[in-house]
Amino acid sequence: MALRPYIVGNWKMNGTRATLAEARAIDRAAARHPAVEVALAPPFTLVMAMAEAVQEIAVGGQDCHAKPSGAFTGDVAAAQLADAGARFAIVGHSERRTLHGEGDGLVRAKAEAALAEGLGVIVCVGETEAERDAGQAEAVVASQLAGSLPGAEAGVERVSVAYEPVWAIGTGRVPSLDDVGAMHRAIRAHLAAAYGAAGAGVRILYGGSVNAANALELLGADEVSGALVGGASLTAESFSAIIAAAAQRVEG
Ligand code: PEP
Numbered sequence: 001m002a003l004r005p006y007i008v009g010n011w012k013m014n015g016t017r018a019t020l021a022e023a024r025a026i027d028r029a030a031a032r033h034p035a036v037e038v039a040l041a042p043p044f045t046l047v048m049a050m051a052e053a054v055q056e057i058a059v060g061g062q063d064c065h066a067k068p069s070g071a072f073t074g075d076v077a078a079a080q081l082a083d084a085g086a087r088f089a090i091v092g093h094s095e096r097r098t099l100h101g102e103g104d105g106l107v108r109a110k111a112e113a114a115l116a117e118g119l120g121v122i123v124c125v126g127e128t129e130a131e132r133d134a135g136q137a138e139a140v141v142a143s144q145l146a147g148s149l150p151g152a153e154a155g156v157e158r159v160s161v162a163y164e165p166v167w168a169i170g171t172g173r174v175p176s177l178d179d180v181g182a183m184h185r186a187i188r189a190h191l192a193a194a195y196g197a198a199g200a201g202v203r204i205l206y207g208g209s210v211n212a213a214n215a216l217e218l219l220g221a222d223e224v225s226g227a228l229v230g231g232a233s234l235t236a237e238s239f240s241a242i243i244a245a246a247a248q249r250v251e252g
Contacts, residue, residue, distance in 0.1 A: 005250060006205060007229065007243050010207075013043055015042050026239050027054040035246075036247050037226075040233065041090050051084065061081040064091065065078070066110045078113045082119055121158060125164070149194055160203040162206075173209060174214060180222075180224065185222055188204065212242060216249065
């Protein structure tokens, strides 16, 4: 793996203060594998408490608003995330795109808002099963990247991309390693076209049913520089195994 692996847990709408014990245990696991960059994105309610509870890992938001402040009930601005101790934000997750109707232009605005506040950003893309079956997976992802990636001047070194086929999220199904590699190579080519030489430094995470049993294999696919993990990031036991798999990929 050419780039430092980045293993990010997305807790979605799970977790209360009682769950911080898992985050502390994940933090200890991360300390055992300094070759791997580890991060967790808990619900907004836990960002500050988690950021205070951990030392090795970064804590981030699962979303942020595109505007710095205002009458946006229920939303959270990038500056508020940063103020709570967040170091990055996930934007464009398929659950936001589908359940909240977020399109590429909004995702890009959110990404640029996060970067403007000094946060890192993980821009999620991925095709549905129908799109893959129709042979459109790469075209769909290319179009999402064209519309969602922040501009080159916004802070490319803090941008990561997560390729998450929608049909693999939370289903226990994963694409073949060939398909993962092909899509990640296509994303790498897109990043080079968008960002020039800096595109080579953007980490491309695979996401979708990554677990302790398949992580080592998935992390070995072409151009995979980490993982965005949902369900298997909720316990230290399963997430630590994924962190260890990433370390094995770097250390051999
Ligand atoms: C996700 O929602 O980002 C995700 C990858 O979920 P899971 O690992 O549970 O498939």
